[in-house]
Every structure is written in C-alpha cells, then in structure tokens.
Amino acid sequence: MTTPYPGHTGLRALLARPVLRQLVRFGIIGLLQNGAAYAVYLLFTWIGFDPKLVVGITYPLAMLVSFLGNKKYTFSHKGGTTGAGIRFLIAHAVSYSLNLGMLYLLVDRMGYPHQLVQLAAIFICAAFLFVALKFFVFRSTAVRTA
Template sequence: MRLAERHPRLWQLARFGVVGVATNLLGYGIYLVVALWVEPKLAVTLLYPIGIVMGYTGHARYAFNYAGGHGRGLARYLVAHAFGYGLNLALLYVFVDRLGMPHQLVQFVAIFVVGAFLFVLYRLWVFRGAPDPRTAAALRNVRHGSAE
C-alpha cells in the first residue's frame, strides 16, 4: 500500500505545503522588493491578491483534489483569504507597529501562522464537499482497512 493511501491526510498536508511553499517563496521575494518602496502593510495589501490567484488552482486541484463547484469553492477561498489577510495585518500591526520588531522577520513568521490557519479553513470549509473520486476511494479503503 502506498504512503498516500495509508496516510491520505498527511499526504494532503504535504501537497498543501508544496503549493504553499512555492506560492509564498515567490510572494515573499516580491514583498521584500516592494517593501523597499512602500510601507510593509501596503506591500502586503498590494501583493495579497496575487497570492490568492496563484494559490487557488494549486490548492483546489493538487492539494485538496477538489471536484466541487468552482464558483462556490472560489467564493469560500476568497472569504478564507479575507480572514487570512486580516490575521496577517494584525500580526504586522502588533509585532511591528506596537512592539518594534523588524517587519521582514514578522512577515516571514506570518507566512507560517496564516498558512496553518488557512489549511484548517480549506480542509474544513473551503474545499469540503465532493473530493476527486481517486481520493474518495483511497479514504474509503483506509477507513475500512482494505487495500486495492
């Protein structure tokens, strides 16, 4: 039995990580450049929509094997990201504006905090519903202790 079939949730987390790392490395690099010219919260505001667009397809298709309606999935994805954006701004406000920490470090840590928050929302709400038939079959096999 393959690792993905024995541990589908762990495999899903790994796929989420691959999409997230690729999206966030690119986004963080662009953030560092843009933050040379504009205030950090404005840089995040300008770049957040780009990350949303880059991440939806990767997360829906690769990480969560989502086969539900993309209108509904995208709408929920946008709501989840609105909350993620708010959390990101709150972290910058508290740790940079109030506590005087370097914005580069705070934003780097925020990537992981917001990422964990979004994974939970994606899993429980955004991409919940009709999974890809292959994933559904693997989950059924794992739950019933059988392998194909």
C-alpha cells in the same frame, strides 16, 4: 506489523494517508507561492514601499495561485468553483486580517522588524488556511449528510 495500506511501509505508508498527502501538497504549493511572494515583499520594502501596501498588492495574486493549485492538486475538489471561490475568499479575508493585525501590532505598536514578523505571519496564516481549505472551502460533499 501490519499497515492499513498494503504494500506501503514506513514513509510510504505515512504519505499514503490522505490528510498527510494533502498537507505535503499544500506545503509544496505554499512554498512556491509564498517564496515568490516573500521575495517580492522584501524587494519592494527594500525599495521603500510600506510593508502593509506591499502585502495588500501581493496577497491577491498569491490567493489566485493558491486557489487554483489547492483546488486541483491538493484537495482534488470536484465541486463547483463559485461556492468554493466564495468560501475561499472568506477564509482568505480572515487570514489577511490576521496578517495585517500581526504587522500592525508587532511592527507598528511593538517595534519588531517587519521582515521577521511577515515571515512568521506566513507560517501562522498557512496553518490557519490549511484547516480552513480542508474543512470549509474544499470540503467533501460526500461527507455532509442531511
């Protein structure tokens, strides 16, 4: 069996593919960023702060970590920071709205535990953001044609 990546077999060949390599890197940054944010979320909601307020405070900090890490490490984006930053904010505005909508609908309206809803929201928003960052925020300028 031949592989399009000479010298790579099995897992190495799989990880040599750019999309999978990006997904793994995105996951590493996401685990570090979201693990810390979720710990802060649990601490402050345990103290008594409103879950939506805590998300409103932690989300912008997590966004900054995500932008810097994913721009350089995940997608190796060489384009300008301003355009990517604006697109990044748009993608996160959609993700943030999705997150708050899940909390409102599933916690406030349906009574599910906020801890579980927020944990699920992390994964749902992460999947959306990977696609948005890859194809919208840090898209390759070489791929676009007139």
